[in-house]
Amino acid sequence: MSATDGDIMDKNEAADKRETGTLGKLMVLLDIVTHADGPMRFTDILAVAGQPRGTLHRQLGHLTEEGLLEVLADGRYAPGLRLLDLASRSWARNEFRLIAEPHLNALQQLTGETVHLGVLRGASVIYLDKVEGSQPVRMYSQIGNASPIYCTGVGKAALSALPDDRLDAIISSVSFQHFTENTLTPETLRREIADIRRSGNAFDREEHEVGIRCVAAPVFSEDLSFVGGVSVTGPAYRLTFERLEEWALPVRGAAQSIMSGMRIGLGPRR
Amino acid sequence: MSATDGDIMDKNEAADKRETGTLGKLMVLLDIVTHADGPMRFTDILAVAGQPRGTLHRQLGHLTEEGLLEVLADGRYAPGLRLLDLASRSWARNEFRLIAEPHLNALQQLTGETVHLGVLRGASVIYLDKVEGSQPVRMYSQIGNASPIYCTGVGKAALSALPDDRLDAIISSVSFQHFTENTLTPETLRREIADIRRSGNAFDREEHEVGIRCVAAPVFSEDLSFVGGVSVTGPAYRLTFERLEEWALPVRGAAQSIMSGMRIGLGPRR
DNA sequence: CCCGATAGTTCCATTATTCAGAACTCAATT
DNA sequence: AATTGAGTTCTGAATAATGGAACTATCGGG
Numbered sequence: 001m002s003a004t005d006g007d008i009m010d011k012n013e014a015a016d017k018r019e020t021g022t023l024g025k026l027m028v029l030l031d032i033v034t035h036a037d038g039p040m041r042f043t044d045i046l047a048v049a050g051q052p053r054g055t056l057h058r059q060l061g062h063l064t065e066e067g068l069l070e071v072l073a074d075g076r077y078a079p080g081l082r083l084l085d086l087a088s089r090s091w092a093r094n095e096f097r098l099i100a101e102p103h104l105n106a107l108q109q110l111t112g113e114t115v116h117l118g119v120l121r122g123a124s125v126i127y128l129d130k131v132e133g134s135q136p137v138r139m140y141s142q143i144g145n146a147s148p149i150y151c152t153g154v155g156k157a158a159l160s161a162l163p164d165d166r167l168d169a170i171i172s173s174v175s176f177q178h179f180t181e182n183t184l185t186p187e188t189l190r191r192e193i194a195d196i197r198r199s200g201n202a203f204d205r206e207e208h209e210v211g212i213r214c215v216a217a218p219v220f221s222e223d224l225s226f227v228g229g230v231s232v233t234g235p236a237y238r239l240t241f242e243r244l245e246e247w248a249l250p251v252r253g254a255a256q257s258i259m260s261g262m263r264i265g266l267g268p269r270r
Numbered sequence: 271m272s273a274t275d276g277d278i279m280d281k282n283e284a285a286d287k288r289e290t291g292t293l294g295k296l297m298v299l300l301d302i303v304t305h306a307d308g309p310m311r312f313t314d315i316l317a318v319a320g321q322p323r324g325t326l327h328r329q330l331g332h333l334t335e336e337g338l339l340e341v342l343a344d345g346r347y348a349p350g351l352r353l354l355d356l357a358s359r360s361w362a363r364n365e366f367r368l369i370a371e372p373h374l375n376a377l378q379q380l381t382g383e384t385v386h387l388g389v390l391r392g393a394s395v396i397y398l399d400k401v402e403g404s405q406p407v408r409m410y411s412q413i414g415n416a417s418p419i420y421c422t423g424v425g426k427a428a429l430s431a432l433p434d435d436r437l438d439a440i441i442s443s444v445s446f447q448h449f450t451e452n453t454l455t456p457e458t459l460r461r462e463i464a465d466i467r468r469s470g471n472a473f474d475r476e477e478h479e480v481g482i483r484c485v486a487a488p489v490f491s492e493d494l495s496f497v498g499g500v501s502v503t504g505p506a507y508r509l510t511f512e513r514l515e516e517w518a519l520p521v522r523g524a525a526q527s528i529m530s531g532m533r534i535g536l537g538p539r540r
Numbered sequence: 541c542c543c544g545a546t547a548g549t550t551c552c553a554t555t556a557t558t559c560a561g562a563a564c565t566c567a568a569t570t
Numbered sequence: 571a572a573t574t575g576a577g578t579t580c581t582g583a584a585t586a587a588t589g590g591a592a593c594t595a596t597c598g599g600g
Contacts, residue, residue, distance in 0.1 A: 065294075
């Protein structure tokens with residue numbers, strides 16, 4: 001992740017239709033605390049939550065009671081352990097991940113580089129799985145992380161699978177941050193999407209982080225209930241442009257295999 | 271509410287005091303879906319949730335709207351991706367984990383075996399971190415998992431740090447399952463806790479899984495806001511009883527170091 | 541020791557959400 | 571066409587959430 005995100009909130013505030021009743025208000029609080037740089041005091045939350053003190057106090061109490069938040073010894077609030085428990089279950093059983101797993105491993109074997117599976121959620125990519133070479137991995141380091149859509153191979157691959165109206169909606173809802181000198185703008189992104197649709201491959205040429213390149217391909221279900229991508233990522237000195245081209249086909253192949261698996265695994269009723 | 275009240279309620283979190291209003295009801299649903307073997311249909315959830323149809327329908331709608339649940343193409347409900355996002359943040363920033371990380375690595379280097387950091391939540395142990403040797407790890411495989419307290423080294427170590435009243439409360443609230451022929455009973459567990467308090471080390475001698483042993487030590491903060499443990503786990507043929515004894519001291523040492531770190535990192539207000 | 545801040549908690553009449561159950565739609569079966 | 575199963579929508583009534591103010595710490599000076 002980049003060093004300091006600052007306070008840039010390209011959250012989905014944009015199409016903020018109506019709240020989800022009580023739950024919506026509580027989730028806003030949960031987001032505030034989990035997005036913070038560290039534990040927050042009551043007053044800190046009060047300042048950004050825009051709720052009366054009494055109300056906020058009760059809401060935090062409920063979240064804490066349920067284990068979604070935790071109160072540290074000094075009274076500050078931090079994300080709670082229940083989140084880990086819920087997530088580990090949802091991850092372990094995720095259908096798409098299970099279907100993709102063997103293909104990700106195969107791709108890792110072939111290339112020797114890190115392989116990712118990501119899925120589109122709102123205007124972000126969430127990494128569902130990651131297969132690395134051999135070094136002991138910082139495990140949550142990537143999985144579950146929400147990353148920008150316009151400067152990752154998986155993100156661009158996923159976008160290319162969307163119909164134009166959804167694509168437009170997403171592009172216009174995102175604020176484009178300038179990570180490296182190669183980071184795309186809305187215009188160049190649109191042009192690239194057209195390329196990806198033609199060729200079937202998305203590339204990240206040091207657009208998010210200097211020295212990191214990747215080649216990706218879209219993975220999606222027919223009804224677009226799943227829209228994501230697979231990618232092979234590595235350092236620029238190993239992933240030369242020739243190498244990227246060379247791996248474009250196997251990456252597309254892995255994507256195809258995963259999609260076949262999805263049709264079998266999810267197609268009929270069950 | 272209806273005639274069919276007597277249902278299986280032996281879920282671990284059962285005996286909590288008061289419900290948390292609306293949130294509590296929604297969390298029950300979320301638990302039902304995340305604990306299921308696979309995606310559930312509306313009717314499946316209806317059967318176990320004990321809510322009127324209309325009510326359940328709205329509740330699931332809200333959870334889905336927030337991304338905590340997901341509706342598959344065939345209408346079944348599965349845990350949603352938002353959970354991964356929330357969890358990855360909460361994990362990455364977890365204070366205890368960050369403090370413990372270097373000590374876990376050191377212990378892994380020393381022993382060459384898998385090292386765990388776990389924390390007590392209710393009557394379960396949740397794994398906060400895991401450092402393995404060299405093979406590419408199935409990452410969520412363990413982290414975030416809730417495991418029984420009476421047959422894991424970390425669980426027993428954590429218990430030994432509790433005062434008797436809390437210990438009793440937990441032991442009496444748990445139903446002891448018989449995993450292997452070495453799995454403890456409430457009585458033998460109490461006796462072992464006494465040993466652990468004396469020696470400072472907990473052992474798992476194939477009590478949870480045949481062929482797996484481990485040596486652990488408690489890690490806790492002074493005010494017991496954090497109660498957990500570190501452990502070294504491995505196959506019985508490598509972790510002979512002599513080896514377990516040999517590593518008992520370094521494991522205690524790592525635990526001590528983590529606790530020192532906690533006092534510095536969490537003690538003053540900041 | 542008291543003053544004035546700052547931080548967090550509790551109370552309670554008002555109001556908005558949620559609730560429950562029935563009526564309704566839609567699709568497959570017979 | 572009639573029946574069953576699965577899911578959705580609608581309603582007044584019940585309940586839980588709200589918000590403002592009053593209350594209690596806790597702290598740092600003077």
